Amino acid sequence: MKYSKYLFIFFLIFSLQSCSDFLEQEPGTQTSIDELLQNKKGVLQALAGLYNELEANLRGERYAVYADLQGGNIKFAPVSSGNSRGQISPTLNVQNVYSFEDQALTSDFKSFYDGSYDIINQANLILEYTPALTDATEAEKNQIKAETLTIRAYAHFLLSLVYSQDYKYTADASHLGIVCNSQSIKAGIQYPARKTAAETYTFIVNDLVTAIGNYSSSSSLPGQSYSLFNLNNTKALLARVYLQKGDWNNAYTTANDVITNSGVTLSGSADYVAQWAQPDIPISEILLEFANRRDSEDVVTSSMSQVFGYTTATSYQRYVASNDLVNLYENSDLRKQLFLTQPLQTLVNGVLTSVNYNFTRKYQNNAGYVAFRLSEMYLIRAEAALETNRADAAMADINIIRGRSNATLLTNTTNLKENILLERRKELCFEGHLFFDLVRNHKNISRNDGCISTNCSMTYPSLKFVLPIPTYNTNLNPNLQQNESY
Template identity: 50%
Template sequence: MKKYSLYIITVLMSFGFTDCSDFLEQETGNRSSVDEQLATKEGVVTALYGAYTSLENLLRSEAFTVYADLQGGNLSFSPTASGTNKGQISVSSNVENVYAFQDLALSSHFSSFYSSAYSVINQVNLILEFVPLLPNTSEQDQAAIQAQCKTIRGYVHFLLLQLYAQNYTYTTDASHLGVVYQTLTLNSGISYAERATVKDCFDFSISDLNDAISLYQQENTLLEGPDYSYFNSYSAKALLARIYLAQNNWEQAYQLANDIIENSGFTLSSSATYVEEWENTDAPINEVLLEFSVPRDAEGNVGASMSAYYGINSVTNYGKYVASLDLITLFEENDVRKKLFISNQLATLYNDELVDETYYFTKKYQDNAGYIAFRLSELYFIRAEAAIYLKNETVAMQDINTIKERAGAARITTTANLLAELLLEKRKEFCFEGHLFFDIARTHQNVERNQGCISNVCSLSYPSPKFVLPIPQSSININSNLEQNESY
């Protein structure tokens, strides 16, 4: 893989959008300023930077960033560092209801995520509307812009599906409710759409991504900055492989994963450098296909990063989230991934007395860490899982062992219980990276949170309506065609 050095991108974001609900309530006359800004290639490229900025903010929001690991059982909470509540362990107020599988439609912790996600979708839809009209813009540049926008659109809709719709195989024909798949810009006074079926939503996303992949160029000549900060043909293929896996389309998932592994030029980080690469917070690890890098100002100062939730600077200055003991106990003694945990003794309140207790933070998100969307290891897991269902257990075992050997963990020597072995290994490899709960739902497993769980509900049996979130009531108030999820 080509090694990129991180450098600062300074972009004046003159093009911006409010969240989706505010946008829908604007007067139509405000559209003229948008028309003016999108009338040139320069304005459209600036708008595309803006869409990436909005997407990075969306992914880095607390509720979404911790959701899959928190719900699945990889995360616990650190004690309060100081003040009258020093040592107390409590659920972050930003995820309190979600953690208990009791989010509320009227005051959902994800209400801003929902509206902001559709705002990002609307941004790229607006760009797509203007691209064919751009003067002095080559067909190659138009194609590059369209590829970026269609990939972002497919990605954000898939994120919404994971949160608000039951997994693809919840019904035999995927006819259950998905989300509104928005391919047109939203304007005041329009007739709002209903939620499409999950099958239709998957078909729409797959179509967007196939279109995008056909449009990508060999080299990115459109957007400045590290290539790993933007979608390209291989990270778009990685997304599509993830979607095919969620659809149980084993053949397509296998082929795409295999293509990326064999032809992308990316290689797995080595066992010798694995921990060191994670510790280097100014650039992602070598095998990253896409990282949404942290925002920086004109002087290069970081505005915010994932360390806000997972970082630790001292025993009195640290983030809210730590590894659960359920997770920590999964690692073998010689597993190099154990070195990615920072153990600290923190004052903890027990029976009105402060005692030192050990907590485990992650090195994955210290200092200037960005949001990692795709890395090569995932494609080995996708190929392996698809291979299991395609009755090619030899390839599946080889791919699982490739990751285990890199970690220094014991190889598997039998094809018995391959799926369980794969899911366990994937849980360890991608802890803190937002996979676990979605894998649990996708494979029809039960949630079992044990050590460190401080919710009234620590387990959740599949199937359950609580595997999905409520559509925020504020959005239903705007679009009366939206049907609420069961139990909310």
């Protein structure tokens, strides 16, 4: 009961306050933090809470839809009831972001920004206390360190995607990255400046490489291995980081390592669609899917279906697939069956009319947040192979993914780069990749079907391809430079 009380206080502060607010709270909670983290039990409780915070930040409506919405895979379904029934409008939480018109003072993503740095601060506290544990073995401490470093790296990486221009925005990646925190606020008040993009990625890669060297064969916490960070899915994250950076040799080697040595295999054609539709259990090729939150009776209280779900014609969520996406699939492609087509009442010229919309089957029935799966590793290996003059190997990997889906196989390497990006869009839709893929390849944004934004098309480069840092944070930290144009 004593640890439960302190754990509640500890994470209540983090969940309700930004990192900057917590600075003011720290002196009054010093004893409780020390007591909580003085032994293995308390540290593991804190680590479990850290996973919960990370899952909530990813699954939340803002980040969960961001890359697909901005890139054009997603449009909005009509309002289901009330005076606005049938009307189509952006949802409130992403209204400004959707139009590339977010404002620093009232940013749609303030909760994501604050939540990410809260996660980083919590991770730093765990990392600071773990080495002194006297009731944990060295292997146990190393495992805690590995998982925590990976979470810290992941949070920094997500922030860099949203708040920093792509790695090759400047030739030497000397443009602004993000603030990288390696010390908790317990160490004292600090006002760090943003690192360059190059320095940011070096920080992230170093954390992940260090984590990989510390993993053991056993997780720190109970639960399914695919719901926690481990050696294989940490390598998957590292492969994604290398891809985003354009470090092609390391991207190839790391993705190949996961494909070859993880023990995970691609889901088969026969049950690929059925696996996505099964309740509670992820697709078999999963590398990391965070566990859903459950109540005391083991009932799921939050899941991805709260973002993408369909229950009835009057009970559904607002995010559906655009025809820009759906029309990319051949009729024979099994992945076309992953769209749940449903008629919804829509105002057309002032009259409620039945119009078909395509919900994704990936996130129905208590689905969790899909962070990494093996298909992505094949696609990373393919792109990295092409960029290192191995076009035939790249085509072979693309055909593995296309063949599994019963799509037409490629027969030559003409326009292979575009085919790889197309395959990523089709295979990884609703999994948070498209906008980042377009930007890192210096592509323009073109949203057609269902686009109700004031900016349906955006030309690369654009200052609006990153979001503003919330004004509260720039006011608090005089060294925190705002993104240009905000």
